[in-house]
Amino acid sequence: MPRTTLISSFVLSALVLVLTLQPAVAETKYQRTIENYAIPDVVLVNQNGAKVRFRELMQSNRPVIVDFIFGTCTTICPILSVSFANLQQKLGTDSQKVQLVSISIDPENDTPKVMKEYLKRYRARPGWDFLTGTRADIDKVMYAFNAYIPNKMSHYPLTLIRSSRDGKWIRIFGLMGSSEFTTECRKVGIQ
C-alpha cells in the first residue's frame, strides 16, 4: 500500500472516529420529551398553609414549571431548587410571569412551616409555590405526571415545563445547567 494511502486511511479513520465521538460530546445530559398530562383535581396546601386547587394552578395562563422535591433531600433537590431560584433572579421583578411549583414527595414531614423555611433558604420570590398534601393526593399527582415513586429515597430529577400556548409539557429527565434551563424556558416563551 502506498504511503499516501496509508496516511489517508489514518486521517480518514481519525476523522470517522472524531465524527463518531462528536455527537456524544455535544449530546445534552438530560432526556427531553413532549407530553400531554391529565391533571388530577386535588386540593393541596402551599407553604403559607393555603389550600390550592392543583388543576387550576396547572392550567394557568402563564407558563408553569413543576418539580418534585422534599425538604430534607440531600442531593438532587438543591440543584433543582437552585435552578428555580436563578430563573426567578433572572426574571427580576417579572418573576411572576412564570408559575414555579415544587411538589413534596415527603408530605408527612413537609409541613407548611418546613416548606416556608425551605423556600426562604433559596430566596424564593412570589410565583414559586411548594405544595404538600395527603399522601393519596400526592400519589395522584405523581401518577398523573408519570413520576410515581413508592419511596422518596428512590426519586429522580424531573422538571416539567408547561407551555401556556398549547398546554403541552416539556418533560426533562436529568439535571440541567443554567443555560440549558434558560434555553428550555425560552421555548415556552419565558424570556
Add this chain to the structure above:
Amino acid sequence: MKGADRYRRFRGLPIALMCGAVFSLFFVVAGSFGETASPALSDQERLHLGERIYREGLLPSGEPMQAYVKGDLPVPGTSFTCVSCHLRSGLGSVEGGVYTPPTNGVKLYQPHQPLFKNMEQKYFPLPLRRPAYTDASLAEAIRSGDVPPRYKLNDVMPRYLIDDADMAILVSYLKSLSSTVSPGVSATNMSFATVITDGVKPEERDAMLSALDNLVNIKNSLVSAFNTPRGSRSRLMAENMLGSREMAVRTISVSRWLLKGAPETWRGQLEEYYRKEPVFALLGGISNEDWRPIHQFSEDHHIPCLFPITDFPVVSDTDWYTQYFSKGYYQEGEAVARYLNTRDEAAAGRPIIQIVQASREGQALSAGFLETWRDLGHQPPLTVTLKAGESLSQDFLRQLSNRENPAALILWGGSDMLPAVKTLAEDGNRPGMVFVSSSCLGKDIWLLPEQLREFTYIAYPFSFSKYVAASSMGSKPAQSDAPTSLRLKDVTIQDRTQRIAGLAPSLVQVLVMALMDMRGNYYRDNFFDVIGMIPDQNSPLYERLSFGPGQRYASKGCYIVQLTKGPEPELVRKSNWVIH
C-alpha cells in the same frame, strides 16, 4: 440587593478559577496548608470554623461561601453546604441515584476504589476511581472539580470559591472528620446499652428486651459460625446474612443500664455507666418519666440513642442524637391544632379554651397544641390549668362556657373531666366542639357518654391498618388498606405491653439496616446518617415510619376520630393521618 450583588460576582468565575489555579500552583510550591494558615487560631478554633464552613456554608468572615454547580449555576454555599450531600459524618450518601463519595480525611487521603454492591446507578456515571488526594489536589478538586491526573468530579458537586486561608481551615476539618472509629467498637465486638428507669413494669421492660436479646443471639451465633474453622459455607452464610465482613467478625452486646431514684440523679448514674463501658450507641430503652435527662446525656456525649420507648420525648428541631418513634403526647396536641385550623369554626372569632390537668401528660399535650397553634398564625387560646388533684367542676365549666361561648373546648386530662361536659350538654349549652386525647382516656375512650359523641373529637395517634405489608419496597402505599372505622375488637394492640412489643421489631429492623449500611464505617454520626437514608417502614402501630437527614420523629401522623353512637361504637376517621 446584597444577594444580587453576590450573584453578579459569579460572572467573574473564569477569572476567579484562573486566579485559584495560580494560587494553587503557588500553594504546591509553598508547601502544606498548615504552614500557610493563620497562626493566630488555636486548633480548637480552626476546627470550629471548619465545621461552620462544612455544615453551614459560612466562611470564617461570616460571609456565605460562593459556588457553582452544573457548570454555570451560581449557588450560595448556605443552600449548598458540604454536609447536605456528604452528611454529618462525611461518609457520603446515595440518594436519587446520585452517589456522593466520602469526604472525611481518612478516605480522602487514600485512593478511592469504590465497589458498587447493592448500589443504584441509573442516571449518572459511576463516580471516579481516583488516586489519594494531597492537600493541593484536594483544594484544586474543591475549587475546579479537577482531580489529577485526568479526572473531573461530577458537575453536581459545587465548585467552591474559597481562598487559601479558608481552604486550609476546611481541609483541617475534613482531616478531623470521622478520623477515628467511635468508642464501643473493637475488632471483635460492638457494645451497646439500653437504659431502663425505675417504675417500669417487668412485662413492659421484657417486651422491649426480648426483641433485642433475640437479635443479639441470632447475630452472635452467625458470628460464631463465621469464626468456626469448619467449612466455608457457614462463613459465606454469615457474611451474606450480616451484610458485610465487618459485621461477620464482630459480635454485639447490649448492656442494661438501670437508673434508680429521682430523674435528677440519672445523669450521674449514666456518667458512671459510661465511664465503665463507653458504648457505641443506646438502643431502645424504656421509661415512664420524661426522657430529657437521657436525651441530654446523648447530646452532650454525641451518643446516638435509637427508638427509646417514651411518651415524653424532647421535642426539638435541632437536637441530633436521639431518634424517637414519635413525639408522644405532644403529637396529639399538635394534631388537634392542625385539625382545628382546617375547621371554619376556628376562624369565626369565637374563643378556643383548653383545660389542662396538672400532669406531665397534660403539659405535653398543651405544649403540642400551643406551639402548633401559634405556628399556624393563631392567637393563643384561653388556657386553664387545674391544680394537682383538682377535678373539673360543673359550676366552673358552666360559668366559663357562659362567659366565653367557645368554638372549641380542649380537655387535656382523663375521663374524669367528661361528666362536667356532659352536664353542659344536658343544659343545652354545649361548646361547638370538644377535643380529647385517646392516650389520656385509655380504654375509657369506648365509654364516652352518648350525648358527647356527636361533637367530641379524639386525637388517636395509632394506625387503622389491620395488616402490615411484608415489604416496605412494594408499590402499594402504606395506608391504602386503612379502613375508615375501627371497632374495639379490631384494635389488635390493647395495652402498653403489647404496644411495646409492637414497637420493638421496628427498633431491631432499623438497627440491622443501619449496621449493614454502615459497611464498617463505625462512626457515631454515620449511624444516624445511614438511618436518614432508610426507606419508609411499615409498623403495626403507626401508619408509616419515615426518615431523612435531621428527621427525628419517625411517626409523623395522628388521626382525629369520633365515636359512633350505640352500645357497640366504632371509631370513625375524621382526618387524614397527617393533617395539613
